[in-house]
Amino acid sequence: MNAHPRNWVAIGDLTDIPREGARVVKTDAGCIAVFRTADDKVYALDDRCPHKGGPLSQGIVHGTSVTCPLHNWVFDLATGLAQGADEGAVAMTAVRVEQGRILLAADDLARRSAS
Ligand code: FES
Numbered sequence: 001m002n003a004h005p006r007n008w009v010a011i012g013d014l015t016d017i018p019r020e021g022a023r024v025v026k027t028d029a030g031c032i033a034v035f036r037t038a039d040d041k042v043y044a045l046d047d048r049c050p051h052k053g054g055p056l057s058q059g060i061v062h063g064t065s066v067t068c069p070l071h072n073w074v075f076d077l078a079t080g081l082a083q084g085a086d087e088g089a090v091a092m093t094a095v096r097v098e099q100g101r102i103l104l105a106a107d108d109l110a111r112r113s114a115s
Contacts, residue, residue: 004008005055006105006106006107007105007106007107008092008096008103008104008105009103009104009106009109010101010102010103011025011034011102011103011104012025012101012102013100013101013102014036014040014097014100014101014102015100016043016102017034017035017036017102018036019037019038019040019060020036020037020038020057020060020062021035021061022034022035022057022058022059022061022066023057024047024055024057025044025104027104027109027113028047028110028113029093029108029110029112029114030045030046030047030112031046031047031048031057032044032046032093032104032109033045033046033047033055033056034095034102034104035057035061035066035077036061037061037063037064037077038061038063039059039106040097041064041067041077042095042096042097042102043064043077043078043092043095044090044092044093044094044095045066045075045077045080045090045091045092045093045106046090047061047092048090049068049070049073049075049088049090050082050088050089050090051068051070051071051073051086052070052071053075053087054068054069054070055069056068056069056075056090061077064076064077064078065077065083068088069101072115073086073088074086075090079092079095080092091112092108092110093108093109093112094108
């Protein structure tokens, strides 16, 4: 657990993203795919599949998973981990929704752009 309060950056409204859809946010740490599930949970993962770089934002969202559009690997949106027999993980950024606004953890982005 991070002892320091996080810095959050607003990237838009929840309603900007269709249910079971995604929106890409360009950051210094690269493109982040922000997903909205059917029940309005929001997750932020790198928009790059660890298999061969497929754009996860263009994948199919089902439940709390997304299927990569290129070769159908499935990733858990809550952990970033590949499911089934496939192995790999997508880097995640902490995200929360406050009064309908989507906020990304600026600390996570800064840490990743520095590495
Ligand atoms: S690039 Fe995503 S499954 Fe191959």
